[in-house]
Amino acid sequence: MVVREHDSASFNDLPKKCLEFDKQALSAPVKTAVEKFQLVPEFLKVRGLVKQHLDSFNYFVRTQIKKIVQANDLITSKIDPSIYLRYKDVRIGEPSLLTDGSVDQLNPQRCRLSDLTLDTAETNIRNESKHILLVFYCDFVVLSSLSIPLGECPLDPGGYFVIKGNEKVILIQEQLSKNRIIIDTDQKGCVQASVTSSTEATKSKTVIKMEKEKIYLYLNQFSTKVPIMIVLKAMGMESDQEVVQMVGRDPRYSQLLLPSIEDCVKDGIHTQSQALEFLEQKVKKSPYYSAYEKVKLLYYYTDIEGRALSILRDTFLANVPVRQNNFRPKCIYVAVMLRRMMEAILNKDAMDDKDYVGNKRLELSGQMLALLFEDLFKTMNDEACKAIDENLTKRLLSSRFDISQYIVKDRITVGLERSLSTGNWDVKRFRMHRKGMTQAVQRLSYIGTLGHMTRISPQFEKSRKVSGPRALQPSQWGMLCPCDTPEGEACGLVKNLALMTHVTTDEDEGPLMSLCYSLGVEDLELLSGEELHMPNSYLIICNGLILGKHRKPQRFANAMRKLRRAGKIGEFVSIFVNEKQRCVYIASDGGRVCRPLVIADKGVSRIKEHHMKELKDGVRTFDSFLKEGLIEYLDVNEENNALIALHEENAKEVTTHIEIEPFTLLGVVAGLIPYPHHNQSPRNTYQLRRMDTLMYLLVYPQRPLLTTRTIELVSYDKLGAGQNATVAVMSYSGYDIEDAIVMNKSSLDRGFGRCIVMKRMTAVVQTYENNASDRIVRPQRGAYGMQVLDDDGIAAPGQIIRPDDIYINKQTPKVTRGQPNSHVALADSAYNRSPQTYKGPKGETPVVDKVALCSDRNNNLCIKFIIRHTRRPEVGDKFSSRHGQKGVCGTIVQQEDFPFSERGICPDLIMNPHGFPSRMTVGKMIELLGGKAGVSCGRFHYGSAFGEPNGHADKVETISETLVKHGFSYNGKDFIYSGLSLRLSYLSSIKILSITGEPLQAYIFMGPIYYQKLKHMVLDKIHARGTGPRVMMTRQPTEGRSRSGGLRVGEMERDCLIAYGASMLIYERLMISSDPFEVQVCRKCGLLGYYSFKLKAGICSTCKNGENMSTMNLPYACKLLIQIRYTHTEKHPVYLRDLTVITLLYTRKKEEAQVL
Template sequence: MVINDVDVREDPAWLKKHKTGKGQALEAPVKNAVDKFQLLPAFLKVRGLVKQHIDSFNYFVNCEIKKIIHAKANEKITSDVDPNYYIKYLDIYVGKPSLEQDYMVESITPQQCRLRDITYAAPISVDIEYTRGKEIVSRKSKQGQGGVVIGRMPIMLRSSRCVLTGKTEAQVAKLGECPLDPGGYFVVKGTEKVILIQEQLSKNRIIIDTDSSGCVAASVTSSTHERKSKTNFLVKHERIYVRLNTFTDDVPIIVVFKAMGMESDQEIVQLVGRDPRYAGILTPSLQECSSLGVYTENQALEYLGTKVKVMQKAWMKQTKSKVDEARDILQNVFLAHVPVKEYNFRQKCIYVGVILRRMLEAMMDPSFVDDKDYVGNKRLELAGQLIALLFEDLFKRMNSEIKRLVDSTFAKPNRSTVFDVAKVIRPDMLSQGLEHAISSGNWTVKRFRMERKGVTQVVSRLSFIAALGHMTRISSQFEKTRKVSGPRALQPSQWGMLCPCDTPEGEACGLTKNLALMTHVTTDEEEGPLINLCTTLGVEDLSMLTGDEINSTKAYMVIFNGLMLGVHRRPNWFANTLRLLRRCGKIGEFVSIFTNPKQRCVYVASDGGRVCRPLVIADQGISRVKEHHMKELKDGFRTFDDFLREGLVEYLDVNEENNTLIALYESEATSRTTHIEIEPFTILGVCAGLIPFPHHNQSPRNTYQCAMGKQAMGNIAYNQLCRMDTLLYLLVYPQRPLLTTRSIELVKYDKLGAGQNATVAVMSYSGYDIEDAIVMNKSSLDRGFGRCIVMKKASAPIKKYANRTSDRIVAPRLIADKEGCLRVPDRAQILDYDGIGGVGEIIRPGDIYINKESPINTRDTVPNPMAIPDSAYKPTPMTYKGPPGECAIVDKVLLTSNDEQQFMIKVLFRHTRRPEIGDKFSSRHGQKGVCGTIVQQEDFPFSERGICPDLIMNPHGFPSRMTIGKMIELLGGKAGVLSGKFHYGSAFGEPSGHADTVEAISATLVKHGFSYCGKDFLYSGITGNPLQSYIFMGPIYYQKLKHMVLDKMHARASGPRMVLTRQPTEGRSREGGLRLGEMERDCLIAHGSSMLLLERLMISSDQFVVQVCTKCGLLGHHNHKLRMSFCSTCRNGENIATMKLPYACKLLFQELQSMNIVPKLDLAEA
């Protein structure tokens, strides 16, 4: 059977053979399920887990950046003053990450950047051609480096420009980087930043919608390189209008048609469609147009001209007539992405006709209304596209800056030197613009008036999975506060593309999503060749067709990236031929071809931001991937790309999936099946992939685990001990889960685990286990269960001041003790002779770890700034602040400087903690609980084999949560321990063998003499008698979450007060008081316990004694010298009374007085 060159379904011989072969087992091709799982590791090997980010950045750096500089508006800078002057960009290069230091260019690694707080960036250089004096000069590249450096581009890790690409694991490790780190983020000023994937409605597509009143409306968001605009079509009083920002009012659609040169009503109606009902619906609109007296193009334009918004800029000279202005708007703003050449609006008219037809269809049949939340109508904007937007904006700004400079130079009457533009280009603007945007997350693109906040986030390094999950996160443009269910709901079309489990709870629920394991996000593809191809394949050009021919029922319209190309009379042949070309690699693998019989359209898409995923192609339900292919893959003769190239596997986007029938398993395929899933568990993302047997759990539990897995402590990366993170949580003895899944192996969670396999007994014990609390075995804790290391960073810059003095670090000054011996003060005990805390020293709260001194005078010039006397310095030591009573250890000290020669010291403190009561733990099934009590091992129940659980979980956790997966995990873990092999629990894995069945697990248990149901006969450790019921006991992977009592515990008797109000401070960090809130106050009032109320609210808070003049009612003061109270208003001390009131009250009086309001106290004898 020929597969590679001809689509078998098109091959008549093949079809004939199979038609006759039906029912005859011998002739029909053998259907045997092939284990396609191996395709997955192969896919991830080629694509990686965060390939979407890296691909998009690579596309930007390699292609798009060139397109930007060659764009018409950017390529050439001319001068208004000297018409002969020009600067032309010839080419642009983004180099390798490097840093210029002391006039030496050095290559830098990401790890250096993290440690030194610098940006991992590469120089952007350009080749330019420009005039200097009378000659034309060109500065060209040398060895891939352009002639002029125009800025520095932050480089995405593991992108094509990164130093880590193409390196082996060992080489990557040598650079101080973790080989398992996925990359896909930036290092800006030492912090790792990820640009979140942004989800938005697709551009340049017609979306039919209903507005709030239920009327049909259409909207098109046009986006070209130069312009972004939104055009709305809406129905008002049965008439159709166009709404544009630049028009003050909604304008009738027929007027717009006429303004675009389509004066005949008949032609308009014909363009919309030949269905007589269309004409009926359009009649009111047509009537309105004639009632407005608009019949000709000119009249229409004049009418539109009156509706144009008057520009506020009054100083601009009115050069254009109203008619011209209206025509310009129709050309440039109205459906801006539809090209208009020399005021030929033909194409735009057809486009409007299609929109109208779709609207009319939707009016007659509501099923024609588009779903905005449908994933096929969404586009994901990735790092590359976002940076491209920003870069173009900054590049334009730089060009206008150069132009301004050139103009001002040439405007000068006599110049002494020849002006050389290459010497005045300043790279700061681009570098800083990019760096600032990525580090702050504020994306400001002036030309599109785009202002987005929170585009980037600091990569969460709480655990390996947290970082990985961060790379696949998608943030939505919807407001989080809005209470809409549509965009938050699970969409059927997100099957296989977006993870159905991984979304946060609360306000961002359903808006923040995550990519599934196999999802790929496309990048833009060259349009020209594809359009040519379409024409070659028989697409009839629109300009040659009349409305009647366009709307003929025989032909399908071909729409390419939202543009109408023409019509085709054999749409299925056309689509199949294009697909065939794609499968044999003649056109890009991510081009999607989708026929929509309902709209009678063939959609061809090659734009960026579509989500797609690979599927195995099947011919009449028989998979093209055979056993021998998989064997070749296993033996390394074949890669995933070979499968793609040979047409065994292809990428489908959400729209094209509608033209397919996808079977979950090969065995379920019928003769109509066109594709077969590679593995069903790939519908989940990385976070949900960690859950064993998620398909046995109640769905919200999986969602909870997705959120909690990111808080679990464990290993972060192989280089975790070389990092200087502000906060780092590590587990002392992390383990790999006994019950694994295929996803765990694929994302390498088994190498960087975040949890421990604990033997869990499900029983009630001691009463300290209510509300999901767990009882822990003290001996297990003694032996290292749940032990964790918390590392905190403190850094101190050694500042340089304007008068060339600088901070200094000195050895601790000795002080004399009682006996007159000189010794190091207590607080400075841990300092080394260099004045910095010694590594390995135990540090207590209040200890000095950097003995820094700052010059007292930092402003006035000092004669010899490097040798000012000791007396000119004041001590500014850095002291350790931590939980009282706990001591940490100085783990690491780093002395370094950043790219601005700013010297700094980073100190890492380490604190090892064993679990205590109140620490939070969780299994992998969204079942979190705090440690309720810690019990001695001898009190714990034990089994006949002497097994004693590590922790006890209350069975009440199961009935309402319905986490059956946890129970199966326990069984599987137990069987795994007994048989000495890891058991699997991949999602939906039972049919394909990627999850062990309960039957098989039970058989293993019985074989080893355990009960099939996992319940053991236990003896009470307290009485010694057997327990009356059998206890469900076995290992479950438990995660220790970052929430620990030590970081939250807080109480106060007395302590600091706020200066202004004299009330106790608020919050744990300020050692604040515990608030007696409004509701608590209400309780006290209801109880009538007035003295308690007084004590809580005043005496213990901000009691203050004031002198009140009983005569004038104002506050007086007490003179301590004279021991007399005075009223400063009455100027005597006769009628003074002393009373207590809250200081806040006194403050209020005084503030009122400052506003010319006199509060008077009227006192009565008590």
């Protein structure tokens, strides 16, 4: 080896440098990628896909009801304050039904069959005098303890209500955070700081806004806006200098605050009493107070300062408690709001983003029911108080007084049942009127039910054309599914939770506050304005309440996190250090979205191989990982203090956390798509809508050959909704254009795409007020429509039922009102026939599948029929792959006319290759390759999102190597015979399409793809009509397919026909086929007359003769319009010589029509 002289120095130093490098490499921690997939099913066992619904409702039942009752535990008479009622405890029973004096246990299946509500038998709220029965609602279905013998599916997720036999789910509602300061602008562009306060006793919204260089307070209890300086003086902060110190010493803040200070001086308000007197004049004259609040005002505040002071203490910033009239914490809170608002005025970057997920909270069923229960409970108490006072003014002193009899015991039950049935939440106290809060559980498919349970409904109006709330936020990463959102006006507003997202419930904040003070937080009461904003100190805020400040915030945050990882505080407690606002936020409230992440020390995961081995062996659980500090929950705010690596191989020394699995970033429905990261984004969104529209029941469902980890986690492989179809990507005749597919008739004969449509019909044998009741009679054999009836007058299971067939031969008594009669059987003449007939589309032959007899809540006989119809695919039915490419069946071809491969494989359907370039669904191509390789080697291949590095998705190279190993082409193409081909005719020099059985001149991309049959079928949509019912008023055909209506020719269709000049077609469609009518028209006055059958001539009502009458045809609706306008004294004559449309005048003498 030759070494140059000038390189000798560097050559001599080489071993030394190598030694230094080896030391660094040895000192660095060893990175070993650990398979963490097993944590996902363990998480779903603990939390579950709908666990947040169950946790929220359980918290409502166990905790929130008691808190609401304790906060409103007093009913006191205003006339006699010595008469009062106080609630002391709440007890809730199990779901049961009281029938004939005995209590029977209720289960969901019985409620579905009998149209009952799954609720408790009783709820006792004990008071000092006696037990008061309040039939409160406890109807949440928890199916974990139920079994198959009770009629429940073991895979049913639960988390819904059963209301009068119908399954209802309360959608997750998206709201802005409560008890948090939000800085934004109003419609006029004015900067404002708002706080929506929410406590068990009070809910209010406080807005501080700068208008025309002055700062005002907006509160619903005040009739107009109030200067903020007067509010501060009313709370005891009379010194303007102290206000400036609390806001901050920055001269720019003082300059913004100066006009408000001068305005206060001009009003001559300097002391607290003057400020309270000023505010008293601004209080609304008739504010809404409950009876309990009225009593408080009556006893505690009798002077002029009472109402204003009570508003400042109880309503203004209600989340900040006031003890012994010490308003200093509220003054500091206002100062912080002013400081943040002024900072946003000076720097627009300090504005809060309302669309940021950390500034939002998700309201679950527990929170929504608590809001409704609180309003109903207070309303019940107010009505009881009014009834007590009215009775006290009338009753005799000697009579015994029982306060409990004035409470309407079913007020809460009726209110909750009505809201859950209609979905309307009406809380008058807060002027809240929400619609669509509940929906019927989607049962089209199993995966549709899961997607419905994780759906998030916004309060933002869907009709507003604003892009901000609809845009994909970076803060949604890992928390909300980026794909699962509907199309149309709800796009981006309706969202779904990601697979491992958990929504928190409220935790007790008392121990957290005590812990903060023990970790060095200086109490707010002991701080001056100068100490509040020291350079190195941060404010400590717990659930929106300012506790104090800390001089070493980062050390404080690290200490709190260590305690959380050690299990000393709640696992969902969030600690977020906001350096811009110089605050440390501690959150333990409900509604926050969070997800578990693996903790990393200097880029190395804390989870090792032995941890995962113990988890697989059952020694460890998911909770043990939390308690040992291996994983932890982070919410959106705390993620700002973390550096998260997607894969363990990508972790660096500054990495703090590692994702458990990348595919958990998607939702439960989006996780079913194989290779979604290879598709165009809208295709995944379209597919998620396809998932919600799958058929009820597929006869031969199959497990997809190319599966994902999510499919196994949610048990979709056990309740699939599709079939593996062998697809040939080629052009075949002209029936496959525009995404249409050509289907193999033999495949349909073998059961491909065959489905069962189930319909439910109900009949009730009702008992009326006069004790008369309906009856079911024996059918007359051979009578029309009674072929399916059994001897008891009810349709027999297994019978084929057709439209207009009677399925229950019922008779109704003629007299149903009056005094109750004795239980004597009525004569046959006292009944009217009222049979119930089957209404279904013509052409189908359904079968009576099941007949169930049960009793409803009124003890009436309830008969339910399940009608089953098996349908095979036909031309026009819709199919879709898992990549959002839907298409209708263009034609059905015999198998002998279908192409086939050299191995003898004939495809089930043919897809046009033009469907790939514009849709860019590369994932569908990979699915075909993976399915083909899976069939060849006998194993399922995986295509989880972002799964190639972790082995949860097979790479394309590996799949292609498997194909080559089993004798297939590397790219999945096959050698195909037969099919349509061009050949030259011997009789003429014209090329024609024919089936020759020769090999095709191109290799065909062919393999299995998982296809789904959609609910859009021709049999449900086909509609034609010759004659049928008409509307009585206009004599035109009825509207709608279900009522055998006509096909509407609208205004736009009419315009098209006029543009084509098809005058006779217009005449035929708009009159002859609709509502032709013969009218008498006077040629002299132009008004409509009438035809006299006595004189056998037309008579004009205005001219009083029939000399100038002519007969013409008009649409009846046109004649009706003319007559209606006559009633408005608007007479528009019809002159026959001025008609601009073609009209036929029929004469009695001539058989031919004369054109006017």
